[in-house]
Amino acid sequence: MSIHDFGTAVTRVASRAARRVLPAAFAALAAAIGSSPAGAADSELVEWGKYLVTITSCTDCHTPGHFLGKPDMTRHLGGSEVGFEIPDVGVFYGPNLTPDEETGLGRWSERDIVTAIRTGRRPDGRILAPVMPWPALAKLTDSDAAAIAAYLKSLPPVSNKVPGPFGPGEAPTSFVMKIVAPAEK
Incomplete structure (x- = not known):
């Protein structure tokens, strides 16, 4: 074996060892130094x-x-007074997404929120309105x-009960945007 071949073999063995050892070494180093405070990680998650x-x-x-052209940002994500009519x-009215206990998501866990936005199913088993783009x-x-769930839970609670939902034939109590089917040809 030439010196060059020997050097190449040693480099390969050292490289394999480094791939096994270095991740653990870096993790131990980060723990010893102390990574960012827990609040910083939570803050980054909320900002994302x-x-x-x-x-x-x-x-x-x-x-x-929002749908009236004047969003009330003092009640950011506090639910809409304009609903969608689906023939x-x-x-259906966009519900209050703030952590208000009575009118918002205050009783929902972060897991409940994730399940709803990914599957369209609320904790009570009801399916979200078809206008919600959960798919x-x-x-x-x-x-x-x-x-997203962490951010919604971090919002200041807004007490705002939205109207509805209203089934077919029920009279809505607030503004409605209609989804109108095209005329048949």
């Missing part, structure tokens, strides 16, 4: 959730005044869905 809620436009359907299904949100990663 805020970003995701913003780019997915949750505010559109869940903030009072033969009913009228698209079902594709969120676990960490992204958890970030």
Whole structure:
């Protein structure tokens, strides 16, 4: 074996050993030094959730005044007073997503929120309104869905009970946007 071949073999063995040892060494080093405080990790998760809620436009359907052209950001994500009418299904209002105990998600766990946005199923078993885009949100990663839930739980509670839902033939008590089927040809 030449010196060069010997050097290459030693490098390969050392490289395999490093791949086994270095991750554990770095983890131990991070623990010894102390990683970022727990609050910093939570803060980053909440900020990422805020970003995701913003780019997915949750505010559109869940903030009072948005559909009337004057969003009330003092009640950010506190539920809408404008509902969607879906023919033969009913009228649905964007609910309060803040952690208010009586009118929002205050009694829901973060796991309940993740389940609802990914499967369309509420903790009480009811299915979310068809206008809620949960099939698209079902594709969120676990960490992204958890970030959204953490953000929603971090909001200041807003006491705002939205109307409805109203079944077909029931009279809604607030503004309604209608989804109108195209005329048949």
